[in-house]
Structures are given as C-alpha cells and as structure tokens.
Amino acid sequence: MKILVPIAKVPDTTSKISFTDNNTRFNPDGVTFIMNPTDEWYALVRACELKEKQGGEVVVIHVGTPDAEQIIRKALAIGADRAVRVDADPTDAYFVAAQIAAHAKAENYDLIITGKETIDYNSFQVGGMVSEMLDWPCVSLVQKLEVENGVATLRREIEGGSEIVEVKLPLVVCAQKELAEPRIPNMKGIMSARTKPLAVVPPVEVEKLTAVISYSLPEKAKQVKLIDKDNVAELIRLLHEEAKVI
Amino acid sequence: MPVLTFVEISGGKIKKASVEAAYYGSKTAEALGTESLAVVLGEASGDELATLGQVGIKKVLHAADARLNNFDSGVYTKVVAAAAEATQADVVALSFNHNGKLLAPRLSVRLKAGYVPGAVELPQFNGSTMTVRKNVFSGKATAIYQVTTPRKIVSVNPNSLSPVRGSGSATVEAFTPAISDADFRVTVKGVDKVVGEIPLTEAEIVISGGRGLKGPENWYLITDLAKEMGAATACSRAVADVDWRPHHEHVGQTGLTIRPNLYVAVGISGAIQHLAGVNGSKVIVVINTDPEAPFFKAADYGIVGDAFEVMPKLLEEYRKFKAAH
Ligand SMILES: Cc1cc2nc3c(=O)[nH]c(=O)nc-3n(C[C@H](O)[C@H](O)[C@H](O)COP(=O)(O)OP(=O)(O)OC[C@H]3O[C@@H](n4cnc5c(N)ncnc54)[C@H](O)[C@@H]3O)c2cc1C
Ligand SMILES: Nc1ncnc2c1ncn2[C@@H]1O[C@H](COP(=O)(O)O)[C@@H](O)[C@H]1O
Numbered sequence: 270m271k272i273l274v275p276i277a278k279v280p281d282t283t284s285k286i287s288f289t290d291n292n293t294r295f296n297p298d299g300v301t302f303i304m305n306p307t308d309e310w311y312a313l314v315r316a317c318e319l320k321e322k323q324g325g326e327v328v329v330i331h332v333g334t335p336d337a338e339q340i341i342r343k344a345l346a347i348g349a350d351r352a353v354r355v356d357a358d359p360t361d362a363y364f365v366a367a368q369i370a371a372h373a374k375a376e377n378y379d380l381i382i383t384g385k386e387t388i389d390y391n392s393f394q395v396g397g398m399v400s401e402m403l404d405w406p407c408v409s410l411v412q413k414l415e416v417e418n419g420v421a422t423l424r425r426e427i428e429g430g431s432e433i434v435e436v437k438l439p440l441v442v443c444a445q446k447e448l449a450e451p452r453i454p455n456m457k458g459i460m461s462a463r464t465k466p467l468a469v470v471p472p473v474e475v476e477k478l479t480a481v482i483s484y485s486l487p488e489k490a491k492q493v494k495l496i497d498k499d500n501v502a503e504l505i506r507l508l509h510e511e512a513k514v515i
Numbered sequence: 516m517p518v519l520t521f522v523e524i525s526g527g528k529i530k531k532a533s534v535e536a537a538y539y540g541s542k543t544a545e546a547l548g549t550e551s552l553a554v555v556l557g558e559a560s561g562d563e564l565a566t567l568g569q570v571g572i573k574k575v576l577h578a579a580d581a582r583l584n585n586f587d588s589g590v591y592t593k594v595v596a597a598a599a600e601a602t603q604a605d606v607v608a609l610s611f612n613h614n615g616k617l618l619a620p621r622l623s624v625r626l627k628a629g630y631v632p633g634a635v636e637l638p639q640f641n642g643s644t645m646t647v648r649k650n651v652f653s654g655k656a657t658a659i660y661q662v663t664t665p666r667k668i669v670s671v672n673p674n675s676l677s678p679v680r681g682s683g684s685a686t687v688e689a690f691t692p693a694i695s696d697a698d699f700r701v702t703v704k705g706v707d708k709v710v711g712e713i714p715l716t717e718a719e720i721v722i723s724g725g726r727g728l729k730g731p732e733n734w735y736l737i738t739d740l741a742k743e744m745g746a747a748t749a750c751s752r753a754v755a756d757v758d759w760r761p762h763h764e765h766v767g768q769t770g771l772t773i774r775p776n777l778y779v780a781v782g783i784s785g786a787i788q789h790l791a792g793v794n795g796s797k798v799i800v801v802i803n804t805d806p807e808a809p810f811f812k813a814a815d816y817g818i819v820g821d822a823f824e825v826m827p828k829l830l831e832e833y834r835k836f837k838a839a840h
Contacts, residue, residue, distance in 0.1 A: 280652070282788055286652045366624070388652075393620070394632060400588070407588050409588070409613075426613065446762065447762055480661050485658075487655075487656070493814045495817050495819065498824065501829050502835075504800065508798070508800070508816070509840075512797075515833075
C-alpha cells in the first residue's frame with residue numbers, strides 16, 4: 270500500500286503570537302515551529318503502522334519554505350520512507366491542496382492521510398480540497414482506520430458519538446485523536462532519517478482564492494470577578510442577573 | 516443573486532447549528548439586499564423545513580432522495596453545488612460543524628469559490644469583495660479574510676450568534692439533481708451515539724472537570740450539577756488520558772473546540788492547550804484551590820476554593836435558584 274501524508278509546519282503551541290507591518294503579517298521572530306500535532310501524532314503514525322503491517326511505502330509531502338527541513342527529517346525519523354517538499358509559501362489552502370493533488374496524480378497512491386486541521390489557521394480545508402481535486406471519497410474526523418483487500422473501515426466522530434463507515438480505496442482520510450498513539454523517534458530512526466531521500470520540487474501554477482488582510486489580538490486579558498467560596502449564591506446571582514447565561 | 520444555506524437534518528429535525536447557519540445566511544442576504552434560500556438533503560417533513568422561515572429563509576430546495584439520509588461528502592458536494600448553480604447563489608453559507616467542515620472545502624474546489632472556515636461575525640461586502648473575521652492560532656488571535664472570487668463560501672462557528680426567530684414560513688420545493696448510485700461511495704455500517712446526553716458541541720452550558728477532582732469516583736460533583744442545569748460535561752486532556760473520562764469529552768487544542776454560553780471549569784489548571792478549545796465561550800467560571808492557576812486569567816468569574824466543598828454548595832444554590840425562577 271502506498272500512502273501519502275501531507276504535513277504542515279505550525280508555531281509551537283506555547284508560542285506567543287504577535288504581528289508586524291501594521292498587523293498584516295504574522296511575526297515569526299522567536300517562534301519555535303513544530304510539525305502540526307495531528308499530522309505527527311495520528312496521520313503519520315497510523316500510515317507507518319499500516320505500512321509496517323502490510324508492506325508498501327509512506328511518503329510525506331510538505332508545501333513550504335526550506336526552513337521546514339527539520340520537521341521533514343522528524344517525519345522521516347518517525348518512519349516515513351521519503352519526502353517531497355514543494356518549494357512555495359503556503360498562504361492559501363486551495364493553493365496548498367492543488368500542490369498535493371498534483372503530486373498525488375503523478376504517483377499512484379492508495380491512501381492519503383492528512384490531519385483534520387492545522388493549529389495556526391485552524392482551517393480544516395486541505396484534506397477535503399485534495400479529495401475533490403482528485404475526485405476521491407473522503408472521510409474526516411477519523412478515529413480508527415483499518416484497510417483490508419482494498420477496502421477501508423473507519424470510525425469517524427459525529428455530533429455526540431461516532432459512525433462506522435466502509436469505503437473502497439483510493440481514499441482521503443482526515444485524521445484526529447485516537448487514530449494512533451504518538452511515537453517518539455528512536456535512535457535508529459533519527460540516524461536513517463538523515464539519508465532518506467528528500468526531493469524539492471517547484472510548485473505548479475494555481476491561483477489563490479483567499480487572503481488574510483489583517484490580524485488582531487484579543488483586546489486585553491479579562492478581569493476575573495472573584496467570589497468568596499462561602500458565598501456561592503452570589504455566583505448564581507451574577508450568572509443570572511449580570512452575565513444572563515442562566 | 517441569492518444566499519444559499521446548506522441545512523442539515525438529524526433524526527428528522529433541523530440541527531441547531533444549521534438553524535444558526537440559516538440565520539447567518541439570512542442576515543448576509545439582508546445586507547446584500549437579496550433572498551435567503553436553503554438546501555436540504557435527505558428525508559424530512561415539509562412542516563419541519565417550513566420552520567426555516569422563522570430565521571428568514573424564503574424557499575427551501577429539498578433533495579428528498581432517501582439515499583441522501585447519510586452524509587457522504589462526495590455526493591453532498593455534488594448536490595449542494597448543483598443547488599448553488601441552479602439558484603445562481605453568490606454566497607453559500609453553512610455551519611462549521613462536523614459535516615460542514617468537510618463539505619465546505621470540497622464545495623470550494625467544485626465551485627472555484629473562495630472559502631472562509633469558521634467565521635465568528637457576519638461578512639462585510641464591498642463591491643465583489645467579501646471580508647469576514649475568524650479565529651486563528653487556536654483562539655489566540657483573529658484574522659480578517661478576504662475573498663474576491665465571484666462566488667463565496669463561508670462557514671459559521673457554532674454558537675457564534677443567537678438566531679432571532681420571527682414568524683415566517685418557508686416554501687419548500689423539490690430539488691432533483693442528477694445523481695447515480697455510483698456517486699455514493701461511503702457506506703455507513705453502524706452508528707454509536709451517546710444517547711440521552713447533550714452533544715458537547717451544541718450545549719449551551721458545559722460543566723468540565725480536571726485533575727483537581729482526584730479520581731473518576733468524584734465525577735458526581737460534575738455530573739450532578741450538569742444534570743440539574745441541563746448541561747453537557749467535558750474534561751481536560753489529562754483526565755481523558757488516564758481514562759477517568761471518555762476521550763470524546765476532552766476539550767482543547769487536541770480535543771473538541773466548544774463555544775458554550777457558560778463554561779464552568781472545576782479543578783482545571785487552564786493550560787494554554789486547554790484554553791484553545793474553550794476560550795470562545797461567552798462566560799467562563801473557574802473553581803480552583805490555587806489562586807495562581809492560569810485559568811483565572813481567562814475567567815469571567817472565579818471561586819478560589821476546594822471543589823469538594825464548593826460544588827455541593829453550587830448544586831444546592833442552583834436548585835434554590837431553579838425553584839424560585
Ligand atoms: C501539544 C499539546 C496538546 C495538548 N492538548 C490539550 C487539550 O486539547 N486539552 C487539554 O485539556 N490539555 C491539553 N494538553 C495538556 C495540557 O498542557 C495540560 O497538561 C492539561 O490540560 C492539564 O489538565 P488539568 O488542568 O486537568 O490538570 P493539572 O494541570 O494537574 O491541574 C489540576 C488543577 O486542579 C487544581 N486543584 C487541585 N485540587 C483541587 C481541588 N480540590 N479543588 C479545585 N481545584 C483543585 C490545581 O490547583 C490545578 O490547577 C496538551 C498538551 C500538549 C503539550
Ligand atoms: N503547507 C502544508 N503542506 C503539507 N500539508 C499541509 C500543509 N498545510 C496543511 N496541510 C495538511 O492539511 C491538513 C489540514 O490543514 P488545514 O486545512 O490548513 O487546517 C493538515 O493537518 C496537514 O495534513
């Protein structure tokens with residue numbers, strides 16, 4: 270089975286977020302970038318598990334600039350066989366999806382596993398877009414994935430529960446928590462990652478459909494109103510009369 | 516040209532998130548001086564669909580094909596796109612809920628329409644340009660997105676606005692796009708719904724517990740109050756990781772994102788990854804023994820105190836309040 274895993278680069282979750290150029294640009298100074306957690310912990314690990322069990326190949330693809338090398342090497346250390354970086358600034362989901370779809374069309378994949386969303390723009394777009402571009406079925410918010418004889422059985426989250434579905438490959442899966450247990454790369458993985466192939470390719474030409482024109486930070490930290498622990502009735506009163514939520 | 520909202524049905528009823536989306540679509544149509552329409556897939560009663568008129572929908576296109584009762588993103592994309600073409604809709608609106616999150620990006624590709632996911636405000640229009648605000652960096656900031664494609668798609672974050680219901684009634688019209696059996700590629704084998712509980716993403720009040728509760732046997736402190744208030748329950752990841760609570764209850768960056776009217780956090784420290792999933796809540800109440808707990812910085816109301824003392828009192832006081840109102 271040949272599996273493609275698109276990985277995104279995002280600011281570390283604890284990063285302080287700031288903007289420059291009159292709040293029109295994200296300021297990367299002093300920010301540590303990591304692999305998008307859902308991609309690393311669930312999409313990539315499940316892809317590697319399927320390959321280890323059934324044979325085949327796991328390829329990671331990243332649309333981004335050269336500074337993503339560290340993240341790509343980490344994906345290789347976790348277990349991907351090779352990597353492709355599309356050399357372009359990933360500012361629009363449609364543009365990113367088109368790059369991934371173009372690569373997928375050129376190679377013969379059985380499965381593409383993306384993360385459900387990135388933690389920076391929280392956009393939930395790329396997986397669905399890739400599936401539409403390829404005219405493949407797509408299942409999102411996937412918590413469980415098994416493949417047998419070219420048919421995938423998946424559990425996906427629905428409001429207030431989950432649903433088991435069956436789909437023939439090829440298929441796009443958008444992963445979420447529970448799909449796998451996060452893996453820490455071992456020494457052997459880290460060593461072999463250095464020599465695994467990383468191809469850098471130019472982007473295909475596609476238009477961008479959206480643009481961010483400005484950012485803003487929340488006005489200021491909320492001022493908490495403290496209520497004495499022996500006067501719980503006061504909290505109820507405030508929630509009713511002031512906040513009007515009960 | 517009109518605004519078209521994709522409205523979802525579950526168990527014969529319009530989903531709450533879709534009522535919000537329809538209201539959002541109608542408000543957008545109002546700003547554009549155009550009509551607000553909706554498209555519904557799968558079986559539903561005409562009476563139920565007509566209620567969309569209360570949130571401003573004039574006409575519902577109903578693709579009542581029973582094969583559409585289950586969500587399959589591919590065929591849903593085909594049908595909703597056909598409805599957008601048939602009505603020449605300029606804007607397609609939908610909820611940023613479980614299915615909307617997958618349907619919208621596929622529609623964006625199919626219709627070549629710029630898409631903004633998870634809007635938190637109504638869009639603004641200037642000529643053929645649409646701008647709209649959404650949360651970014653897991654709620655640590657917001658950004659204004661601009662779309663200039665002729666057709667636009669926008670999904671609205673659940674609980675971002677409270678629909679005001681009027682007295683209108685929508686007309687319902689059959690919609691029969693050309694779909695074949697080959698379009699259905701996802702087969703549903705089984706559904707496992709947590710019955711009797713309020714889905715966390717739709718709940719208006721959420722009571723949530725963390726490691727401060729010491730063990731699963733103490734969860735009655737959370738569930739008793741939740742039951743009394745008609746609230747859903749949630750937990751921190753630390754709690755789900757040690758199996759004190761099921762994983763579907765964990766909120767935060769790696770769990771669910773929720774925006775209830777009231778979020779009560781009990782014995783939760785307020786780590787940044789936890790806040791990412793709840794900081795869109797309208798009002799946050801924090802109960803924690805540690806006055807330095809970071810959660811107090813994100814809270815509207817706080818009680819510095821022991822959950823084991825405070826929660827039973829809160830339950831008692833809420834019962835009194837309920838009896839009096
Ligand atoms: C990449 C990443 C992603 C993550 N994603 C998430 C996520 O999605 N959601 C999430 O929740 N976490 C997430 N985490 C974990 C997060 O960082 C915290 O570790 C976790 O939220 C802590 O859970 P907690 O507040 O229940 O426990 P603790 O941090 O142990 O806090 C317990 C709190 O209870 C208080 N307390 C103790 N006794 C009492 C008492 N008797 N009465 C009242 N209060 C009491 C303490 O003062 C303390 O503040 C993530 C971490 C990482 C690194
Ligand atoms: N620049 C990128 N390069 C490769 N894959 C990406 C990129 N951005 C997003 N993805 C993939 O698409 C998923 C959803 O991202 P998004 O639609 O941006 O929220 C991520 O979890 C990744 O798997």
